[in-house]
Amino acid sequence: MRFRQADWSEPLIFELGSEGRVGYQLPGLEPGVRGKADPDSLVPASLRRSEDPGLPEVSEIQVLRHYMHLSQMNYGVNSGLIYPLGSCTMKYNPVVNEVLAAHPKILGVHPMQSEDSTQGILGLLFNLKRYFLDITGMDDATLQPAAGAHGEWTGIMLMRAYHKDRGELGKRTEVIIPDSAHGTNPASAHMAGFKTVEIPSGPDGCVDLDALNAAVGPQTAGLMLTNPNTIGVFENQISEISGAVHDAGGLMYYDGANLNAIMGWCRPGDMGFDIIHSNLHKTFSTPHGGGGPGSGPVGVKEALAEYLPIPGIAERGGRFRLDWDKPKSIGKVHGFHGNVNVALKAYTYMVAMGGEGLKESSELAVLNANYVARKLSKVKGYELTYDPGKPRKHEAVLSASPMLNDTGVSALYVSKKLLDYGLHAPTTYFPMIVPEALMIEPTESEPVEALDAFIEAMTEISRLAYSNPEEVLSAPHNTAVTKLDEAKAAHPKTICLSWRRFCALLRDGE
Ligand SMILES: Cc1ncc(COP(=O)(O)O)c(C=O)c1O
Known part of the structure; x- marks a missing residue:
């Protein structure tokens, strides 16, 4: 199983650096040595801050690593194995x-x-x-x-x-x-x-x-x-x-x-x-x-x-x-x-793509969705509802109801556990006519190896749910933050945007 391991213990940029270290070079200022040139000649006094903005004093490579690290915390079709967000068609965006x-x-x-x-x-x-x-x-x-x-x-x-x-x-x-x-x-x-x-x-x-x-x-x-x-x-x-x-x-x-x-x-x-x-x-x-x-x-x-x-x-x-x-x-x-x-x-x-290319991409999207639907509908705990014998088009909606009834693991926890495998969760709880819905849309972009890795992860989650449900119910374990309180996270009064508070929460294990 492929894991996308990210090292979340790395210090934040605010925790790095030391006084006097410079990571920028403005025309007219000597590199690496502050204060030799006259900043007055570059920026008029009326436009300059009177107080230091409190930015970390870091070198160029530290800034580069900081942004590279942030970009790696993002999940996208270009970086992740599969992005099966049903109804959203998260396909590859050609450069x-x-x-x-x-x-x-x-x-x-x-x-x-x-x-x-x-x-x-x-x-x-x-x-x-x-x-x-x-x-x-x-x-x-x-x-x-x-x-x-x-x-x-x-x-x-x-x-x-x-x-x-x-x-x-x-x-x-x-x-x-x-x-x-x-x-x-x-x-x-x-x-x-x-x-x-x-x-x-x-x-x-x-x-x-x-x-x-x-x-x-x-x-x-x-x-x-x-x-x-x-x-x-x-x-x-x-x-x-x-x-x-x-x-x-x-x-x-x-x-x-x-x-x-x-x-x-x-x-x-x-x-x-x-x-x-x-x-x-x-x-x-x-x-x-x-x-x-x-x-x-x-x-x-x-x-x-x-x-x-x-x-x-x-x-x-x-x-x-x-x-x-x-x-x-x-x-x-x-x-x-x-x-x-x-x-x-x-x-x-x-x-x-041209006309033929667009037609072929639809064909592949349908093939991929049916491949995933057929394989996963045979895995314990998942069920293809609404006439399972009927071919699907570009997406398939599985229900995790059997798993919930047998083990207490709901669709939400399946989705959270998928994050531990470095995969994006499918659309969860939509459409509302399917209980415990997991709506999977692999799109035409994915090769069969990626589909197989997704199927393998979903199968592994089923195995865990039936053998050690706590392992799934406590997921994710491998992400920057563990399970969020979704109501709090969406509420503007409780959402935490301060890096100091965020670090404190992480360290307290919240
Ligand atoms: C079936 C369906 N209709 C409408 C929409 C709304 O589209 P948009 O997100 O572009 O506003 C969505 C979005 O996911 C959708 O899945």
Whole structure:
């Protein structure tokens, strides 16, 4: 078993150094000897501190090691063996994406520049939109939304504008959402002013058609759905679902978080969806660690194009211009064109992969998820719920309920113990319709050796749970901090950001 051992006992940079040691070199100051040059000639007195900021006095190599050590405390696809965070699609982010996004000609552009001087970047964004429409089967799109949830809200505002324009907003007050949905779906519908109606999933984890038919009616504004759904299963009755919603005069909204499973194979636009968002920061490889920044463009069918946010980017005869001429637009949902840097990374990824490459990456993502699902569903304590015989798409949701019942070890502790093996935990306790859920999405990035190492670690945890549960219940043992009080850690009043207090807590074993 491979362990990622980090030496957390190393002193902090505040505990290092000695008086007079210098790790910087400013022009005009002699290296290593403070005070020989006159700092007054470098920084005017009015801009200088009157008191020492209390920084550690360390050498350059100590600073370098400090930052290197900090970077090694981070976990990422580039450093860790596997990052199986279901629903998040934590795939490898090719370095070439960064090369384009960090190009001086891109970084130096200001959004207030004239159209004449921004033809290049407008062209890139226009092309990204074209590829996005091609991949999803929609007619027009906006790149403004900055995340999936922001895209959902934008999409539901478009739904609202559509019904309002037809004089039906007063009666179409409900958005139907399956119980397997991500929490952002009902939140977005609610924020856009709709009442949400939850329908239960059937025994196969898919939309229960009887429940849908009972819920849909003249009061329905639309349905929000992801396909494949959060169980990782493709809704193969999607035509019947779209038919039921459209017959009632409602619209179909596609949560594109799971697009990584189907790119190049089928398109939401062909499944009957009228409005979609895609999380570029998932499917198209731009990193979204730490909560952002992201990009959640929204695509629509022709009938909704006139409500899209302004400005759009239009092209005529090879020239690009901002299109403000949309009197029925819902307005702006983000400054300028959204998170352009993220969008350009996604564009680079699409161009580098090509159509066939995107299709193949979906195929591999599905293969990897099924490999893990099949192997782990045979391990004692884990169970593949909702029609285990059915192939999964890009992710698989295991339940640790049998393990909890037999040993007292819950999904939370399985996830914590995984950290000891130098692996990232899967998404835990989502979707909420699976008790003790462990939602695993290996993505196409991982070679079979990495999948095997993950399966081996999960198997080892099962063995430990059944032989020595305390070993799992007290995990993690091998990380910078042990199990945190998650409520306290999230609370701004108790969160500990002081290095002195942090060290004291660590030393007291808290
Ligand atoms: C199924 C699903 N829908 C929507 C979202 C929201 O996306 P974002 O995090 O980009 O706001 C997520 C995020 O993980 C998701 O998994």
